[in-house]
Amino acid sequence: MNKFISLFCAGALALTVVGCATVNTIEPADQRTHPNLVPDKRIITNSHLNSIAYASQVTESKIGDLLHVQVMLQNMTVAARNVDYRFQWYDGAGMAVGTPVEHTAFLEGGQTIPIGETATSPQAVTWQLTLAESVAQSPDLNNGAPVRSGR
């Protein structure tokens, strides 16, 4: 019994330290979208990162002659986390096109958000998404160091 109480207290303490901010989501039950799903290849070197920003769906579309990609990121943990990401675009010969800009995505626990980018050059035919845990996390984990927010 004592062991159970200790375990419970330890679990509760861990949750308090990590912070718990999960979301509830609601959406239409019927399928109204017909996304162009793209099979992807993944290189996972950080399984923890994969659980806080799991790419659950990859879709592509065209805006004029520019390629657009959208990735649904799902936070499968109960803690709110920040994730940095960047898209690098490549032309048909596999050469890098343009300069990638790094962004920060803010994911509440259990939340799924879309991240995406449109190629700025019509020469871009493919892309690579790089994800990394943010150096600065939410305020309670960051000892008051600045937290940056954008879109």
Added chain:
Amino acid sequence: MKKLPTLFVSLGLFTLAGCGSTPSPSSAHYIDPNGQRGIVNVGKINYQDFDSAAHNLVQSLINTNVIRTKADGKPALLSISRIINETDQQFDTDSLVSNIRIQLLQTGKIQTITTFGLGDVQDPLAKQVADKNAFVANSSSATPVPDYTLTGKILMDKTSAGDVKQSAYTFYMTLTDVSTGTGVWEDKAPIVKQGTQSSIGF
């Protein structure tokens, strides 16, 4: 039990090697200008903020697909209008505008006019040459007329609660179709920073 020393040695080596090879922040070193290791100040617009705002605005603009190329398929002509800095910080608005120009040019849908603009033109020598050529050719106008103009404003809002400070910078942009005089695209890119001290990384 005998495996314990080996475990400690392995752990020590792992600690020494570290997971990354980031140099100490105190010694001067280069960082990835597009990466996450730049200095972040709460009360200041940092280099990466201009990059991020410009990128988000260009993404919004090309996603709306409002820019129409000319009838002969040539890129539309863009001229930069007034960009107002309403923050308490002094900076060249080109930090934002040049980023936007570069990315828009890459799309192939737009070319910027460098010999026409408010105040000083971007390239006075090119304007001088164009004027001279027009004079020699007895032409009335040496300056191309823009199809679109880009105008904007940068606003700031600062607040605090206890030791925690927050700065919100909002970059507004409007694209006007000169032929109709109407705004065909408008959007904002907010950057909000919060904390008690400066740090490295987003």
